[in-house]
Amino acid sequence: HMRRRAAGETVEPFKERVVERQAAPLRDRLATWVGSVGNQVGDAEPEMPDGVTDRAAEIWEPLLAIADAAGEHWPATARAACAYFVASNSNRGGSFGIQLLADLRRIFTERNTDRLPSTFVIAELLEMEESDWTDVKGKPLNPRMMAKELSRYDVKPTTFKYDGDSVKGYTTTGETGLADAWTRY
Secondary structure: OOOOOOOOOOOOOOOHHHHHHHHHHHHHHHHHHHHHHHHHHHHOOOOOOOOOOHHHHHHHHHHHHHHHHHOOOHHHHHHHHHHHHHHHHHOOOOOHHHHHHHHHHHHHHHHOOOEEEHHHHHHHHHHOOOOOOOOEOOEOOOHHHHHHHHHOOOOOOEEEEEOOEEEEEEEOOOOOOHHHHHHHO
């Protein structure tokens, strides 16, 4: 992990021309090696660790192909890293937007409704003890933040009648409703 240098610490200055000169032999050896395994790596379809599929597999495939070509401990090391990072990412509960969609689904499901005013949704989110909606970049989640985040998933607030009043809020149906985002994400 990188840390900011403490006041009393000194570090060797980074001089690109010096490092480039020092790295030249390694660069040349790597270029020669890549030339010798290029076709093998380019045509490879490495075996993925369990649970690594879709986009994650697409990202890790060339890295695992290179590790397989390198041999020795690299195939096992690369697959362990792949499994660790893909699993730890999927166990995190997703991004801010994904967590918001999940919590909205929970609220709409608990209320058994297809529409709720933004003010009601915000109040419900802020009451969730296990979520961090009370501190989003130093302040509580508000309707504007929520609308901005949900727009990334093509979900937009709309005006509708609720308890006899015209309100702005979210629906599960329609072109800009939550149902499609829930299905996809």
